Amino acid sequence: MSQLDQVLSKIDAALDASLERLFQWLKVPSISTDPDYKDHCRIAGEWLVDELKGIGIEASLRETGGHPAVVAHAKGEAKPHVLFYGHYDVQPVDPLELWDTPPFEPRIITLPDGRKAISARGSSDDKGQVMTFVEACRAWKTVTGTLPINITFLIEGAEEDGSKFLPEFIEANKDELTADVALVCDTGMWDQDTPAITSSLRGMVYEEVIVRCADRDLHSGQFGGAARNPIHVLSKIIADIHDENGRITIPDFYEGVPEIPTQILEQWKGLNLTEEDFLGQVGLKHSAGEKGRMLIEQIQSRPTCDVNGIIGGYTGEGTKTVIAAEARCKISFRLVGDQDPAKISNNFQAFVRARIPADCSVEFIRHKGSRALALPHDFRALTVAKAALHDEWKKEPIVIGMGGSIPVGGDFKRTLGLDTLFVGFGLDDDRIHSPNEKYDLKSFHKGTRSWARILAALAK
The missing domain is CATH 3.40.630.10 (Zn peptidases)
Structure with missing residues (x-):
């Protein structure tokens, strides 16, 4: 032997x-x-x-x-x-x-x-x-x-x-x-x-966003319709990040993203990773990623943005009719190729600031990024x-x-x-x-x- x-x-x-x-x-x-x-x-x-x-x-x-x-x-x-x-x-x-x-x-x-x-x-x-x-x-x-x-x-x-x-x-x-x-x-x-x-x-950028409007929680019967609601503001910003085709709309986001060579894509296609096999194991049926991309591309070779948590207002048992003073979310980006974490972070923050109403403010907590x-x-x-x-x-x-x-x-x-x-x-x-x-x-x-x-x- x-x-x-x-x-x-x-x-x-x-x-x-x-x-x-x-x-x-x-x-x-x-x-x-x-x-x-x-x-x-x-x-x-x-x-x-x-x-x-x-x-x-x-x-x-x-x-x-x-x-x-x-x-x-x-x-x-x-x-x-x-x-x-x-x-x-x-x-x-x-x-x-x-x-x-x-x-x-x-x-x-x-x-x-x-x-x-x-x-x-x-x-x-x-x-x-x-x-x-x-x-x-x-x-x-x-x-x-x-x-x-x-x-x-x-x-x-x-x-x-x-x-x-x-x-x-x-x-x-x-x-x-x-x-x-x-x-x-x-x-x-x-x-x-x-x-x-x-x-x-894939690399990583992780951001926390805090949107603040009024200086305290407000009675929605007294102030509703007039006061800015930070949950509405933040929800609109989050919705703006992706277009109808699943692409991320932050300026220059796809800078440095490579196209996979055709022969590699053919090899991946041969692996036959289906929505039923991959998403079915977690109770889902349909891919929500970029249209026109194979599922295997979506999960490994394309950049992504996901909201990992959103917090705001009253979330306890029963009802409490308030307009929250602040709302916050946690957002992660997965990066590919030569995407620059610092540039992605800066452009994301500028994207958010451009959508903050005049009587509201925004704070960011930036976590360590990786290429x-x-x-x-x-x-x-x-x-x-x-x-x-x-x-x-x-x-x-x-x-x-x-x-x-x-x-x-x-x-x-x-x-x-x-x-x-x-x-x-x-x-x-x-x-x-x-x-x-x-x-x-x-x-x-x-x-x-x-x-x-x-x-x-x-x-x-």
């Missing part, structure tokens, strides 16, 4: 032990957004440090401005060098009553279609994904005493809280984090039998990883964009000069951020085998 075959056999034989280790980690309620779980976040980081040390990898818990990060090194002779990123923190579990089993009591469940899955908060996002890589490293170390490439680990503890302190941590430690390429395991498969590599990520990210088409590591995934899954991997944003990829590019290979084994039905999060047992097992193959391929 080749070394790789021995490693793969070890992964198969040690699956139960690997699951037991993952279950230990999943039991730690490392909810980064809730201060009450601060100590648990540290415990989760310490647990991983001990696991990495246990397989002979130098590891330590490093302080940041928030929850600590795990930094580890497995370096020796001159070999290709990767920086592997993941996160050990998890989302809150609310509403708890909607969980079928306790979120921090991991177990194997059987899904209605017969699939086996790991049920727990963090099973897919991101502890289970991180452990596929760790267990692949464990198998290589057990079988050969070493790793086929040099690896630096960066596992943070505040990804679900916005990674507020990660950029400055990377900047302060950029010499230590240098590598040839970055690997991120926080993405997913095309379907349960088809691996995928994410080659592009879109795309791998070069001739990126060598992409080609190598595709071949390794094909060997494991016996299907051609899908190379595709991701509709969401993973800002750390941009941080790696700007600060470290690294392109990032996004390889993950999550599925659309993993219910991340929702009650009853799960991670398919097949994703965990074959994900571990896949990383073992990718490490071997990168070594060549």
